[in-house]
Amino acid sequence: MMPVINAKRLIERLHALGQTGRHEGTLTRLAAGDADKAGRDLLCAWMQEAGLEIGIDRIGNIIGRWDPDGVSGAPVVMGSHIDTVIDAGIYDGCYGVLSGLSVIEALKGSGTRIGRPIAVVAFTNEEGVRFAPDMMGSLVVAGGLETDGALATVGTDGETLGNELRRIGYAGQLDPMDLRPHAYVELHVEQGPVLEAEGVNLGAVDTLQGISWQRIVIDGTANHAGTTPMRLRLDAGVAAAQITAALDGLARAMPGAVATVGTMRFVPNAINVIPSRATFTVDLRHPDEARLQQLEQDLALLLDGLRANGYLVSAERLARFEPVLFDQDIVEKIETAATARQIGCRRMTSGAGHDAQMMARVCPSAMLFVPSKGGISHNPQEFTEERDLIAGAEVLMDVVRGLCA
Amino acid sequence: MMPVINAKRLIERLHALGQTGRHEGTLTRLAAGDADKAGRDLLCAWMQEAGLEIGIDRIGNIIGRWDPDGVSGAPVVMGSHIDTVIDAGIYDGCYGVLSGLSVIEALKGSGTRIGRPIAVVAFTNEEGVRFAPDMMGSLVVAGGLETDGALATVGTDGETLGNELRRIGYAGQLDPMDLRPHAYVELHVEQGPVLEAEGVNLGAVDTLQGISWQRIVIDGTANHAGTTPMRLRLDAGVAAAQITAALDGLARAMPGAVATVGTMRFVPNAINVIPSRATFTVDLRHPDEARLQQLEQDLALLLDGLRANGYLVSAERLARFEPVLFDQDIVEKIETAATARQIGCRRMTSGAGHDAQMMARVCPSAMLFVPSKGGISHNPQEFTEERDLIAGAEVLMDVVRGLCA
Structure with a gap:
């Protein structure tokens, strides 16, 4: 049986997650706050439904792992984050996490045989709005910041991240640095106008700009x-x-x-x-x-x-x-997968920072972008067509399947 | 007997006037306020001491006139204003008025024969800080604004100019447009760095910039x-x-x-x-x-x-x-007088607005500038050397003497 992304479920979950942290029409889900807890709870419930083994590490990263019997080795990991900026859209970060979950469900549900475990991760505090620096969960995984130092970070409201993670029930036991993937792939909305302007439906991100x-x-x-x-x-x-x-x-x-x-x-x-x-x-x-x-x-x-x-x-x-050069092999796999599905694809650079740039320090990594209307992001106007969202998840699935073959 | 400017008295008066409106070290004498009344009272007392005939017009302009027996015709008028900006220096405006008074005193005291009356005027609300527009007293004299309209102007504090002039006792009876001088000459600190930078002690202002x-x-x-x-x-x-x-x-x-x-x-x-x-x-x-x-x-x-x-x-x-072209004859008289006194002089443009630009609409007018340290003005740091202040008053006296010969 061919694995197929459940498009309806992916879109419904994007909208459901986009309702957590919504107040008077405005979506704000800052890291380790009450709204973030609501989003995390929803995500964990879905991971559980999917039969994943859920792990929480000390910095609060949530890892949902599909670990079939008789399969071993470092996992192929997909992911992103579910925290948001103030007055956010519903796609940024969430799309990468929920697509990863959809990919595992599709592979699992179709009985696809895999040669490695597969996991999806939601990193803590990617946005950096409440706690600095941003991309904190993946930075700690990559060894770029001590876990204890990160937990001691004082937020804009005077609370420490460590206390807040305990308060919302997401201070886990795992050592963040134990997550050493075989490969990491992140699917994200572009946050820029290039794909839309050129009428291309997928970006194979081969570099991440230095800033x-x-x-x-x-x-x-x-x-x-x-x-x-x-x-x-x-x-x-x-x-x-x-x-x-x-x-x-x-x-x-x-x-x-x-x-x-x-x-x-x-x-x-x-x-x-x-x-x-x-x-x-x-x-x-x-x-x-x-x-x-x-x-x-x-x-x-x-x-x-x-x-x-x-x-x-x-x-x-x-x-x-410094700029990040993503893994050439994964980038080629993305292009090949897109071509096989007759989806227009171009190589591109990410102008924004992403968890993938931290993961690139510890394993072969790359990113996929789908078009973003008007290049708008960090904004309620953020919008990507459903067909582009689904196409991105399908290519992600093909790439992950290849990586864990 | 040669007329001589009483240097000591001019300097003392500048400092005495600079004390009215001083509060916690800061000098602010906004048009038609209590501090302005104090300054006006002081000025009128000095005019009286000098034996001048004091007239107040409806817009509050103060005219001190030396009208010797047997002398007739339109007066030669000197002047400027004594209102200030917020946190002002002691020279701007006041120097022109007090120098004019000194000139009349010197001419009068030396028994100099004049062919026309001479007057010194302090115009109301030149700065325009409290009431708009600026240069209001001279604008009304020049017919550029109706007296009643000007009096109805509402200040930044909600009071009208007319009420405030009545309150401080300076709503006079004269028609502002009755002041039609034979010539008008205004002495002022430069408010720019040109004279100081070039080491020249006097500016013969032949134009006033358009803005x-x-x-x-x-x-x-x-x-x-x-x-x-x-x-x-x-x-x-x-x-x-x-x-x-x-x-x-x-x-x-x-x-x-x-x-x-x-x-x-x-x-x-x-x-x-x-x-x-x-x-x-x-x-x-x-x-x-x-x-x-x-x-x-x-x-x-x-x-x-x-x-x-x-x-x-x-x-x-x-x-x-629009730019103002000052009277060439007066400008030449300024140059001639400066040269006769061996005072370095250059022609120049005024970059700022002055009452003289309004008076130029109704009579031959020009201005004299003395150097201003660092070009600083509208600021407590405003400073001009005493010898430059005196030299300017002396040249003003010579020019006025020539104009009323």
């Missing part, structure tokens, strides 16, 4: 806008504008690069006063570490140019992640 | 900073930055022009979101109307370029004043 965030402060000299000749000015606003425009040009000239100045503040911010200070953030991303470093150097040179002209300039690093 | 203020709103599209390729972006922040940098370049390329983007706001102003909206102000100034219009057209073209690229752009006019 460099900096806060720049430029100090010039405030002065009267009418009486200060141009040659006597040290206009911090103009300096910030030149950097903003130049970064845009640099990113456009380098294939694969993106650069964004998302925040900007002038001081004193008065119509007839030359700005004395401009504070802004720079978000640089590239899938290739050398290129990302090139962009950072270009920015540093631009800032040095301002210093040479008399400005005081400081740059503070806010975040820095 | 064009606009508020620009650029709407693009918000999107994920990591997942939206550069070619699919409509980044309102980058568009605003390009305009800001381009305006700076345009002003630098046009002698006499200044351009300032003083305020800037991004929406949503988040580090990893492409700005959907940028709102900013543009302050353009030039002493020549055709050049100012050229700058406005250049800006309009830049905005049209954005529209052609898909942005929604709106531009709202916030203020517009």
Whole structure:
């Protein structure tokens, strides 16, 4: 019997999980809060229904494992997370977890023979809204953060993650670092407009961009806008504008690069006063570490140019992640599976961070993207067509089946 | 006997007037408030001491007139204002009024024969902090605003100017438009860094810049900073930055022009979101109307370029004043007087607005500037050296003497 994804059940579960943490029409399911408990309980009930062995590790990651008799070795793991941002959509994270569950159900229900255990995991605190850093559950699994340190993290509301996990009943006994998969595959909505814009239904994610965030402060000299000749000015606003425009040009000239100045503040911010200070953030991303470093150097040179002209300039690093190169073999398996099902597929880069980037440190990993309407994410408007959701789960199933053959 | 400015008295009066409206070390003397009454009372007492005939017009302008027997004709008028901004320095406005008084005292005391009456005026509400518009007293004199309309103006605290003038005892009987000087000369601190930077002690102000203020709103599209390729972006922040940098370049390329983007706001102003909206102000100034219009057209073209690229752009006019060309004859008299006293003098433009620009509508007018340390004004740090203050008053005296010969 051919394994088939139960499309209706997958969609119904997405909507049911999207009702937990909903308050006055708004969906918010922050890590280790009451709404997260409701979502976790629902997920565990479904895993139990599916006959999975449920394990909870010390950082609260939920692992649902199908471990048929006579099958051994490290599991092939699918997953993502079910915590959300504030005022979220219903797909982000949840789709990856529920698709993984659907895949196991389909394989199990069809009597498919597998050569390894298969598991689906919901990682704790991927969003990082309540507890920093984000991608915390997978980071701990990957050994990038001590479990005890992560549990001691104080949230925005003053509670520690450890206490909150105990309170909601999800402080487990397993050692997070015991999860060492044979391979990890994460299915996710794109959170960007590329697939939709190109009319392609599946992305085989072969890289995850490196991210460099900096806060720049430029100090010039405030002065009267009418009486200060141009040659006597040290206009911090103009300096910030030149950097903003130049970064845009640099990113456009380098294939694969993106650069964004998302925040900007002038001081004193008065119509007839030359700005004395401009504070802004720079978000640089590239899938290739050398290129990302090139962009950072270009920015540093631009800032040095301002210093040479008399400005005081400081740059503070806010975040820095190296790019991730996903496993070529899994990426090829994704492409092959998509082609076999006649689903349009392209290789692509993930611009956002995902649990898969942490898992890539400990096992061969890759991701699949399905289109996201308008590229909207972290927003109630987030939407993916059902046929794309199902097609993504089917390709995931084919890939996992191949990985545990 | 040669007329001589009483330097000690002028300086002492500047400091004494600078004490009225001082509260916990901060000087604030808003138009027609209690502090303004205290300053007006002090000024009138000094005018009385000097034997001047004091007149108050309906808008509260105070005119102190020296009208020797047998002398007739329209008066030569000096003046400025004694209201201040919030947290002001002691020079702005007051220096012009007190110097005018000193000039009359010097001429009178030395028995100098004059061919016309001489007067000094303190105009009501030049700063416009409490009541809009600014330069109100001189605007009413020049016929640019009806007296009754001006008196009905509601201040930031809900009181009308008319009621407040009555309350403090400065609602006079004279018709403001009856003041039709033979000539008007205003001495002021520069409020800019030009004289200090060039080591010149006097400015003969031959023009007053035209001013064009606009508020620009650029709407693009918000999107994920990591997942939206550069070619699919409509980044309102980058568009605003390009305009800001381009305006700076345009002003630098046009002698006499200044351009300032003083305020800037991004929406949503988040580090990893492409700005959907940028709102900013543009302050353009030039002493020549055709050049100012050229700058406005250049800006309009830049905005049209954005529209052609898909942005929604709106531009709202916030203020517009045509440039003022001061009286060439008076300007030459200023230069001649400065040269005769071996005081370094240069012609210059006023970047700020002054009562003289209103008086220029009704009589030959010009201004003298003395250096201002660091170009700082509207600020407790405002400072001009005593020798520069005295030199300015001396040149003013010589010019006025010539004008009423």
